[in-house]
Amino acid sequence: MKMESPAAPDLTRAAAAFAALGSEQRLSVLRTLVRAGPEGLSIGTLGDRAGVTGSTLTHHVKILASAGLVTQARQGRSIICAAVAFDEVQTLSDFLLTECCADTETPHG
Amino acid sequence: MKMESPAAPDLTRAAAAFAALGSEQRLSVLRTLVRAGPEGLSIGTLGDRAGVTGSTLTHHVKILASAGLVTQARQGRSIICAAVAFDEVQTLSDFLLTECCADTETPHG
DNA sequence: CAATCAATTCGAAAATTATCGAAATAAACC
DNA sequence: GGTTTATTTCGATAATTTTCGAATTGATTG
Numbered sequence: 001m002k003m004e005s006p007a008a009p010d011l012t013r014a015a016a017a018f019a020a021l022g023s024e025q026r027l028s029v030l031r032t033l034v035r036a037g038p039e040g041l042s043i044g045t046l047g048d049r050a051g052v053t054g055s056t057l058t059h060h061v062k063i064l065a066s067a068g069l070v071t072q073a074r075q076g077r078s079i080i081c082a083a084v085a086f087d088e089v090q091t092l093s094d095f096l097l098t099e100c101c102a103d104t105e106t107p108h109g
Numbered sequence: 110m111k112m113e114s115p116a117a118p119d120l121t122r123a124a125a126a127f128a129a130l131g132s133e134q135r136l137s138v139l140r141t142l143v144r145a146g147p148e149g150l151s152i153g154t155l156g157d158r159a160g161v162t163g164s165t166l167t168h169h170v171k172i173l174a175s176a177g178l179v180t181q182a183r184q185g186r187s188i189i190c191a192a193v194a195f196d197e198v199q200t201l202s203d204f205l206l207t208e209c210c211a212d213t214e215t216p217h218g
Numbered sequence: 219c220a221a222t223c224a225a226t227t228c229g230a231a232a233a234t235t236a237t238c239g240a241a242a243t244a245a246a247c248c
Numbered sequence: 249g250g251t252t253t254a255t256t257t258c259g260a261t262a263a264t265t266t267t268c269g270a271a272t273t274g275a276t277t278g
Contacts, residue, residue, distance in 0.1 A: 022128025
């Protein structure tokens with residue numbers, strides 16, 4: 001049942017992705033992008049909607065992007081950001097849960 | 110410093126839970142508990158397996174517990190920890206993704 | 219009650235992360 | 249080329265998190 005997914009995360013990458021989500025501002029930014037859907041938003045609009053602007057927003061978006069949760073592409077004089085959290089969150093969840101109970105002694109009874 | 114914002118109250122809790130997952134050591138600790146399954150592990154065994162001990166481990170476990178990802182219960186002179194990440198991760202994923210595309214004009218376009 | 223084992227609290231230093239404003243870069247437009 | 253708009257880089261400061269060892273608390277055993 002394994003579907004084509006973003007790169008399998010190692011511990012370091014998974015922790016970095018969770019850490020990227022672990023800030024109220026960044027989580028708010030990402031949810032704004034999730035709401036906006038695949039078309040994405042410019043940095044300016046994103047900042048207005050999420051309530052974070054300027055260099056602070058640049059900083060947070062960079063962290064989300066390097067965690068693989070957001071893409072950025074220049075379009076004219078704006079940078080369009082879009083969430084790619086959809087698959088990524090499933091991947092992170094899998095990373096955490098797949099080995100569930102692997103250490104238990106009596107898997108077959 | 111924490112800034113007063115019109116953020117939904119759940120945002121704070123969700124960000125705290127993601128932040129709890131956003132450390133290599135804590136993620137490693139939690140995965141060790143997930144592997145161990147519902148019976149859980151004592152702090153001592155957990156520390157040996159995950160490679161984190163003493164006050165540092167206490168600190169990390171406290172963060173995981175207050176994020177609702179781990180339970181603790183005293184049993185004799187040990188504290189038994191167990192992962193409750195199973196449902197919790199789904200909840201976090203939902204928090205992030207449920208409003209997907211809500212802001213788009215043409216939801217099925 | 220003293221000794222022991224398991225885990226926590228405390229206090230402090232080191233490391234990382236967050237925030238902001240000013241200056242710099244990049245693209246579009248005149 | 250020079251101006252306007254959009255975003256980023258830089259540098260400094262504030263805030264938070266991590267880590268460790270020593271002292272402490274709680275529970276069990278003799």
